Every structure is written in structure tokens, then in C-alpha cells.
Amino acid sequence: MKRHSICSMLTAGLMAGTCFGLEKETSLVTGKHIGNLAVAGKAKAQNYKPSTIAEIPEKKKLKNIKSHFAHLWKADKTTSKVAIKSGPMRNVELEWNELGTQWIVESGEYEIKLSIENGADMSIEDFMNVIRCMPKPALWGLSEGKHHGVQIRDKLGGGSAGCAGAGGVFLAQGRWQSLAAYLLHEASHILFIVADKLTNTKLMDQWVEAMAADDISVSVYADGRWDEDVADFGRVYFISLMAGSKKHYGDRTALEELERLSPQRFAAFKAIIQEPK
Numbered sequence: 216m217k218r219h220s221i222c223s224m225l226t227a228g229l230m231a232g233t234c235f236g237l238e239k240e241t242s243l244v245t246g247k248h249i250g251n252l253a254v255a256g257k258a259k260a261q262n263y264k265p266s267t268i269a270e271i272p273e274k275k276k277l278k279n280i281k282s283h284f285a286h287l288w289k290a291d292k293t294t295s296k297v298a299i300k301s302g303p304m305r306n307v308e309l310e311w312n313e314l315g316t317q318w319i320v321e322s323g324e325y326e327i328k329l330s331i332e333n334g335a336d337m338s339i340e341d342f343m344n345v346i347r348c349m350p351k352p353a354l355w356g357l358s359e360g361k362h363h364g365v366q367i368r369d370k371l372g373g374g375s376a377g378c379a380g381a382g383g384v385f386l387a388q389g390r391w392q393s394l395a396a397y398l399l400h401e402a403s404h405i406l407f408i409v410a411d412k413l414t415n416t417k418l419m420d421q422w423v424e425a426m427a428a429d430d431i432s433v434s435v436y437a438d439g440r441w442d443e444d445v446a447d448f449g450r451v452y453f454i455s456l457m458a459g460s461k462k463h464y465g466d467r468t469a470l471e472e473l474e475r476l477s478p479q480r481f482a483a484f485k486a487i488i489q490e491p492k
């Protein structure tokens with residue numbers, strides 16, 4: 216299989232969801248759903264809390280949520296501790312008939328499989344720096360994508376920076392700081408798929424309802440595509456989470472500001488990242 220078709224292969228015959236195209240404006244990435252991850256057990260369905268904010272006049276003036284929070288992002292490799300558990304295993308067969316080197320890394324209770332395609336320009340130390348930038352819920356998502364884990368590939372189809380599905384994430388080689396930003400988006404795709412399998416409710420329908428109720432765009436890239444809306448919202452949520460308790464918006468933290476602007480998505484995403492007990 217030629218490399219240029221790598222991402223278009225991911226969805227073939229598998230889970231619904233389209234994530235074609237590359238966001239030119241901000242380099243946020245494409246993603247795809249690439250099959251189902253077997254997850255045991257069922258969690259209780261979680262409903263949205265009703266919005267307590269009737270109307271926010273300045274909301275209409277915002278271009279979108281992502282641009283409102285963009286300045287808070289910085290790749291911070293001190294976010295999570297990550298260490299090699301096993302590896303390297305060399306010349307492991309990766310998808311699409313390519314060989315690579317593989318490691319298992321651990322961060323707290325999570326184990327994540329990392330692979331670097333032979334010839335891709337990335338060191339394991341920089342790869343771990345990408346993972347170190349992830350907050351805990353994103354690490355959980357990545358650990359659930361066990362089949363592919365996270366793979367650094369020489370290149371992806373259509374010039375994509377990344378693709379994701381239930382089985383894991385593929386990222387095109389790049390600077391670790393950039394890949395960390397992409398991975399927040401891709402981890403959100405996995406988290407949604409995992410949550411969707413854990414609940415009895417149709418999360419897609421709930422998310423689409425939340426988008427309508429919140430009545431604000433997350434990003435140009437996500438406009439009109441609910442699954443990209445989830446992933447870009449997830450990225451903003453994680454950036455806000457990592458921004459911590461500092462009052463970045465008047466008397467509000469970033470998370471409080473995000474909840475204020477998009478309360479239904481906020482509640483939905485909080486439910487999505489809730490690990491089953």
C-alpha cells in the first residue's frame with residue numbers, strides 16, 4: 216500500500232466519521248476513525264446539565280472559541296511524567312508495510328505504545344516530550360488506542376498532520392511542540408469513540424444538540440463537522456485545563472471561561488473524559 220493512501224485507508228469499512236482535509240489556517244489536523252476498540256463494561260449514561268447562562272452578548276463578537284483561547288497554548292513537557300517501560304524493539308512491522316521501532320512508555324497508570332517509522336525524523340526523547348505535554352485525560356485516551364498506539368510516520372496522505380481512530384493515532388513527523396498540539400486534538404477523537412462505546416446513549420446526537428444549543432463556533436476547521444467539533448473542542452478544553460487556576464479572563468479561569476461560552480459542549484466533554492470506575 217502506498218503511503219499517500221494511508222489516511223484514506225483508515226476509515227474504509229470501519230466506523231463512521233469523516234475528517235478529510237487539512238486546516239490551512241491553523242495547521243490543526245485531520246483525523247479519522249479507524250475501527251473499534253473493544254472496551255469491556257458499560258458506564259452509566261451521563262446527561263448534560265442545563266445551561267445556567269441565558270445569553271452572553273459578547274459571544275456573538277467572538278470569531279470562534281479556539282481563537283479566544285489560542286494564546287494560552289504552549290507545549291509544556293513538564294505536564295506529565297513519562298518513562299520507557301520496554302523497548303526499543305527494532306524493525307517491527309507497522310501498518311501499510313512499513314517497518315519501525317517500537318516502545319511501550321508509561322505515565323502513571325497508563326501505558327502507551329509508541330512507534331517511529333524507519334526513516335522518520337524523530338527521536339524517542341522528542342516523542343516522549345510530545346506525550347509529556349498531555350494532561351491526564353488525554354493520556355487515558357491514548358492508552359485506550361492500544362492497537363496502533365501513537366505512530367510517527369514519515370508522511371501521511373493528503374499532507375495531513377495526523378489521523379486518529381479507536382485504534383490509535385498516526386502523526387506525520389514534525390517538531391515535538393507542534394505534534395503535541397495535534398495530539399490533543401487526536402486524543403479527543405479517541406476519547407469520544409471510547410466514551411461512545413461505554414455509554415448507552417447516542418453521544419453523537421447529544422453532541423450535535425450541544426453544538427446547536429451553545430450557538431458558537433469552535434473553529435473554522437470544525438464548522439459543520441460534528442466529530443471535528445468534538446476534537447477541536449477537546450483540544451481547547453485541555454489547553455484550558457492546563458492553564459490552571461490563573462484568572463486569564465477577568466475573574467475567570469480558562470476552564471470557567473470555556474464553560475461560560477459553551478456550557479453544553481463543556482458538560483458533554485467532561486462526561487466523555489470521565490473514566491469508568
Ligand SMILES: [Zn+2]
Pocket residue numbers: 234244245246247400401404442443446
Ligand atoms: Zn480530527
